[in-house]
Each structure stands twice: as structure tokens, then as C-alpha cells.
Amino acid sequence: MAKQPPTKRRKKSLLKAEQYDLIAEAWTHYKSYIGASDDDEEIEEEEELEEEEERDIDEIFEVVSLLSQLDIQAKKMQKKCDACDVFNTDSFESIQSILPIMFSMTYLHIANHSMSEELEQSPEYYLEQSLMYWPGNPAANSLLADYHKQMNLGSDMTTICDLYVKAATYVGTVKDAATKFCDASSEKEEDRFNLKEMVDILVMGGALDMSEEDDDDEQEDEEDEEEDDEQEFHSCSNIEVTSSFMTAMLQSCLDKHDDALVQLQKFRFSHRIHPNVWKMALGSQDSDDKKKSAIDSTVMFEPRMYHSKEGVLPQEHYNRLCKLFAPDANYWDQSDYNNRGYYSYYFDITKKTRNVVEDAIVNHLLPMAERTLEEGHKSPAPKIVGAEWWVHTRPHSANLGHPLHFDTDEWLLNSKHEVSHPIVSSVLYLTGGGAGAGSTIVFDQTPDTTENATQVWLSEPKNNHFMNFPGNLLHGVLPCVGGSSSDGDIDKNRLTLMVGFWTRDVTKGMKNRKLYGPCGPLPPATEEHSWVMEAQKKVKQASGNEVEATALKVASPAWETIDYPDDMEEESAPLDVPASLDHQYFVSNAPHCFTTRLFSKDNCD
Numbered sequence: 001m002a003k004q005p006p007t008k009r010r011k012k013s014l015l016k017a018e019q020y021d022l023i024a025e026a027w028t029h030y031k032s033y034i035g036a037s038d039d040d041e042e043i044e045e046e047e048e049l050e051e052e053e054e055r056d057i058d059e060i061f062e063v064v065s066l067l068s069q070l071d072i073q074a075k076k077m078q079k080k081c082d083a084c085d086v087f088n089t090d091s092f093e094s095i096q097s098i099l100p101i102m103f104s105m106t107y108l109h110i111a112n113h114s115m116s117e118e119l120e121q122s123p124e125y126y127l128e129q130s131l132m133y134w135p136g137n138p139a140a141n142s143l144l145a146d147y148h149k150q151m152n153l154g155s156d157m158t159t160i161c162d163l164y165v166k167a168a169t170y171v172g173t174v175k176d177a178a179t180k181f182c183d184a185s186s187e188k189e190e191d192r193f194n195l196k197e198m199v200d201i202l203v204m205g206g207a208l209d210m211s212e213e214d215d216d217d218e219q220e221d222e223e224d225e226e227e228d229d230e231q232e233f234h235s236c237s238n239i240e241v242t243s244s245f246m247t248a249m250l251q252s253c254l255d256k257h258d259d260a261l262v263q264l265q266k267f268r269f270s271h272r273i274h275p276n277v278w279k280m281a282l283g284s285q286d287s288d289d290k291k292k293s294a295i296d297s298t299v300m301f302e303p304r305m306y307h308s309k310e311g312v313l314p315q316e317h318y319n320r321l322c323k324l325f326a327p328d329a330n331y332w333d334q335s336d337y338n339n340r341g342y343y344s345y346y347f348d349i350t351k352k353t354r355n356v357v358e359d360a361i362v363n364h365l366l367p368m369a370e371r372t373l374e375e376g377h378k379s380p381a382p383k384i385v386g387a388e389w390w391v392h393t394r395p396h397s398a399n400l401g402h403p404l405h406f407d408t409d410e411w412l413l414n415s416k417h418e419v420s421h422p423i424v425s426s427v428l429y430l431t432g433g434g435a436g437a438g439s440t441i442v443f444d445q446t447p448d449t450t451e452n453a454t455q456v457w458l459s460e461p462k463n464n465h466f467m468n469f470p471g472n473l474l475h476g477v478l479p480c481v482g483g484s485s486s487d488g489d490i491d492k493n494r495l496t497l498m499v500g501f502w503t504r505d506v507t508k509g510m511k512n513r514k515l516y517g518p519c520g521p522l523p524p525a526t527e528e529h530s531w532v533m534e535a536q537k538k539v540k541q542a543s544g545n546e547v548e549a550t551a552l553k554v555a556s557p558a559w560e561t562i563d564y565p566d567d568m569e570e571e572s573a574p575l576d577v578p579a580s581l582d583h584q585y586f587v588s589n590a591p592h593c594f595t596t597r598l599f600s601k602d603n604c605d
Helices: 018-034 047-054 057-067 095-114 124-131 140-149 157-184 194-205 222-230 238-253 257-267 275-282 315-324 330-334 356-376 408-416 527-536 592-598
Strands: 208-210 233-237 269-271 304-306 345-348 386-394 402-405 425-430 440-441 458-459 465-470 475-477 494-502 546-551 553-555 559-560
Touching: 057 095, 057 465, 095 124, 095 140, 095 194, 124 140, 140 157, 140 194, 140 238, 157 238, 194 222, 194 546, 222 275, 238 257, 238 275, 257 269, 275 458, 275 553, 315 425, 315 527, 315 559, 330 386, 330 527, 356 465, 356 494, 356 527, 356 546, 356 553, 465 559
Parallel strands: none
Antiparallel strands: 208 233, 269 559, 304 465, 304 546, 345 386, 386 494, 402 475, 425 465, 425 494, 440 458, 440 475, 458 553
């Protein structure tokens, strides 16, 4: 049964003293919920995360119940003006003006709960309540954008982008007002309420999600430590970081590159993927035919797409793979896909195939990879001896792309810091293909490149098509921008099977070949890994369809330098790039940043 908030108590006309009693009691419950107390208001981040899981939702519902007794209409409790450009220190000068913020943050917490447990209303309802009381709440606008993007609520990318724009815009005005208010004096009190404390908790730590200062630097002298004690928060808001970055990414997808530039400058990026690349992915930019044949020592052969009217795989093979890796298939839970890092499977192509995946690779995909090598080499083509494969699935409406990276022998890279690539990297597009499905992008850039890439190939996903490219090239996936899949089902995931073809046995020398690790073994066919048993079911052998190879679209230049006003460095410190969203569409210190990231602990898989 869905959990419901307590029945709202009957409203009645209250004297000011009684109103204050209710607010004080509600504030006590609110602070109890977030883990703050009068004696110890600051909580270390790790402790806060642990306590968040244990927070009692009844505490936050009690806040709603208590505040609902106040004889104040919702419209009167909203901010004096919805436009945040007039948000100033007066917004915090009385308990009456802070009440709508408290209401808004209370509903925001309930919305967070409703995303992981069943409540009476949907997360969207609670977020709308939060924004009714305070339309300029940056955290609520950002979370509503996240929710629409992740849950496929039918919102187009423009609507979602506008929510992030609001959050990024509101942050600056709210932060300035709250900072000035808190810095004005050590305490701001109205009767028994410490207004500075309320602004610290509700706005700085809540609506802005500003990280607390670290006062543990033992090398600071006493005077510096005293100054740090007065400054309780970093100047950087996590809401500002996330909403600004998402705004830049979505505006790039929507061909609003001048607007995106404003957000990117906050991070002090030096380069971004050139706007013409994004335009070409949208179909609004023609391919640069002059660059199509520009093959040099960096590029072993030109990337290409194999296709056929019937598809590159026979229909039964194709259907089996789509079913084996469907969004609700056993594979994803049993391999713990959403919680693991990179993992793949390697097999010797000279041995008997063991399942439908290996059969599809050896009998249908391998001949196309060999054809690519033969046609791309003047001398005899290298011999392929093994194949590494892995799969990715992304909900079409929530696909933010895939980071730019290099395909490498992960074990060799991590154990000996040596870089080795498959001779051919490839993508088999299974489902979710079509306009706006997230183009695969391949740059004429390797880990040894000392200059920025000059061109980028774009591969638009099409179901049952097979794209391959030199395994040493930088590549990734642009975000999905909407549209319909090639089979008319816009809700299908963007499902792809990646295959790296190797000219050596990459498992030789591996001391610890882990299950569900890079180039790992196939799991045993047991109930725990029932997907393996499903994959082992025989498929009727059929001759491959006659395929054609087509060159990919080419965009040039690949990167654009980001320019800055002369006085920008003095205006504010750069924002930190959010690691979970950093797909390296926007970078600093190009092209060396890609090689640096390759050898870092957080190297892109």
C-alpha cells in the first residue's frame, strides 16, 4: 500500500505566538530529518550520505502537517515576484518570507523519496508543489528536468533544456542574495528564529546544494582558520555545476551553440566539438566530401557502414540477439550492468562457436571486418585471431551519449601502462536506430596524436547495420535528440553490440581473468547466468545477406577553440566539471587530455 502523508490538520486563525510555535516545531522536525542539530549543524559528506538513506519520511510529512495549519494562502506565501532577477536579501528578512522556501524544500525532499518508494502522489506532483511555493527553487527545477529526462514523460528536449536553463540562471541570483544575507552579520534573528541558520540550511545547503568548507588543513595558520570558520560553504553550487553542464550539452544538441557557449565558459573549457558536427548529426549540415578520402598514417582505413536491404544479419540471428539483450532480458540484471564498470568477453575465433553471439560474429560480422582490412591495405591484411564483444543499452529518451575514448587492451593498460588496440573496432546497431538516435562519432586522432583531430566521421544508427573503423581512433556517441526509431518504435532502447577484432590473443599473460571484467571468460551456463543458456540455443544456419559498404559522413573541422573575454578570469572561479556527465564533448588542454585520461584511474571504458 502506498505510503500517504498524515491528514492535514484543520486550518484555523492563529495568533502570531501560536504561529511561531508551529513554525518552531516544524523547523525542529525539518532539522531532524536532514540530520542537523543546534549543537552540531555541520555534517561530513560521507556521514550525510549514510544518514540520508535512514531519514524518516514521517519527519518531513510532519513538517507539511504543521505548516498547513498556518492561515496563509499559497499564493501569498510565494515569493514576491517569480522572476529571480529581483531576488535579494529582503527575501530572507523575516520568517514570513522564508516560509515559502521551507515549504518548497519540504516538498522537494518528498519528491526525492517518491522516486525510490511508492507514495500517494508521483514525483512530478511533489516537484510541482515545490515550485508552486518557490518557482525559482534551483534544485527543484534541476530535479524536475532530471526526472523528465530519465522517465520518458513525453517532454521534448527543448522543454527539458528550459528547466536546466532556469536552474542555472536562478542559482546565481539566489546564491548572491543568500551569501550577502549570511555575511551581513553572524546572526540574523526574528524573535526566537535564527534566520541565518535557516538560510544556511534551506538555501545554501538545500536549494543550492553547496558543499561545506573543509577546515582540516593543518598547515593553515590560526588567522586563516578563523576566516575559514566564518565562510561555511564553497562558492560552487552542485546545482549550478550540473544544470550549467546539462544546459550546454542539450543546447548543443538543439543547435543553440551561442547559448551553449555561455555555459561552457563557466568551466573554462579550451575546446568543444565543432558546432558543424552537431549540425551534421541533426541532418542540417552536409558532409564535407573533400575530406572523405583524406587517409594518412593515423587512419589505417576509412570508417564504413555495411548494410543490406534485408540487414547484415539473417533475420533469425538478428531476432535472437534483439531478444537476448532486450531491455527486460535476464542479461542486464544477471551481469549487474548498471552497477559495473567496463566488462567484455573474449573468444578465439578459430575454435567452435558456443552461442548465438559468437556465431553471428564469426559467420557474419568477421567476413565484413576482414573485407575492410583487405580493401584498406596495399600489403596483405593482418590476420584476425580473436574477438572481444560487449553490449550497451540506453533508453532512447534518456540517452546522453557515451564518452569519447579509445578501445584498448584494458589488462595491459592497467598492469603495464602499455597501449594496444584491436585492429578493427565495430558497432552492430540492433534496435533504436533512426534519426536523432545518437550518432557514433570517430575522430582522426590516436593516443599518439600531438595535434587536434582535423575531421570526424559520423555514423547514424540504423537497425541491423554494421559499422567498423580503425581500432586506434578516438570515438564515442553523441546524445539522442529524439525523433523516431527506424522501425517506428520510439520507446525502444538504443541497443548495440560492439566487437573488437584482435590480431593476437589478448588473454595470454593475463594473470587474473575476471568474470565480468575486461576480456573476461563466458560465465557458466547456470541458473545464476541463465542468459548464457538462452544464448546457447541453436539458431538455424543461413547464408549471409549480400551487403554493401558505404563511406560515412565527414565533418571538418572537428574541434572549435573557445574564446574568452579578457576580464572573465577575474569575475569568478571556474566550475568543476561533473565527472558523471563528462563525456569529453567539451575539453581542456586538447588533444593531450585524451591520453592523460587514458592513463588515469578514471580512464574511459
